[in-house]
Amino acid sequence: MKKFLLICVCTALVTALVFTFFTVGDARAEVLKQGSTGTLVKTVQTRLKNWGYYTGTVDGIYGPKTVAAVKYFQRKNGLTQDGIVGTKTAAAMGVTLSSSSTSSTTSGVGGSYSSADSYLLAKCIYAEARGEPYTGQVAVGAVILNRVRSSKFPNTISGVIYQPYAFTCVSDGQINLTPDATAKKAAQDALNGWDPTGGCLYYYNPATATSSWIWSRTVMLSIGKHNFAL
Numbered sequence: 001m002k003k004f005l006l007i008c009v010c011t012a013l014v015t016a017l018v019f020t021f022f023t024v025g026d027a028r029a030e031v032l033k034q035g036s037t038g039t040l041v042k043t044v045q046t047r048l049k050n051w052g053y054y055t056g057t058v059d060g061i062y063g064p065k066t067v068a069a070v071k072y073f074q075r076k077n078g079l080t081q082d083g084i085v086g087t088k089t090a091a092a093m094g095v096t097l098s099s100s101s102t103s104s105t106t107s108g109v110g111g112s113y114s115s116a117d118s119y120l121l122a123k124c125i126y127a128e129a130r131g132e133p134y135t136g137q138v139a140v141g142a143v144i145l146n147r148v149r150s151s152k153f154p155n156t157i158s159g160v161i162y163q164p165y166a167f168t169c170v171s172d173g174q175i176n177l178t179p180d181a182t183a184k185k186a187a188q189d190a191l192n193g194w195d196p197t198g199g200c201l202y203y204y205n206p207a208t209a210t211s212s213w214i215w216s217r218t219v220m221l222s223i224g225k226h227n228f229a230l
Helices: 002-028 039-050 064-076 087-093 115-129 134-149 157-161 181-191
Strands: 105-108 111-114 202-204 219-223 226-229
Touching (some): 039 064, 039 087, 039 157, 087 115, 115 157, 115 181, 134 219
Antiparallel strands (some): 105 111, 202 226
């Protein structure tokens, strides 16, 4: 009888340890939601504030105003409007949720970029330039990175891409398409320093551009259907 009780106790302890292990493992990759606090919440609030979605205080506290701002961002970007920063919403914002060792960074011109930054850059390249020559796809990525380095624009990839009215693909929702292998490679080449534009900050398709302002920029070269300008 004692042996049986000892086996039961040991089994219960092992079960508890296994449950605790997986619970802790899940917590490392948990989402940000109402009640969350910390540096990551501040990062989300800062980005939402810079993009015009959030008007509250950047205090690192995920309250009702942050929930509302996240829902607004999700609605504008074709994501599920639950007010929670999960994997897809975090990727769209260029935020890396997990702090585990599996997260990676890419060293590029002007600094280091996370895997989320690289993926977001690939999404924008795919949405804006799929069908363009490969050099033209790298050039679009280079323009985004040139903006990151310019004092005239936000200093993050996500900030540049989601700057209001900056990219058509954000306005029409194509930013949420899944990038192909070519777009991912183009993003990596741009991050590694390849800039076919020579420092351009703008590009446009002269056959479809509707902004009269963009025509005032000095065109440096054309690749495929895009003009690249300073």
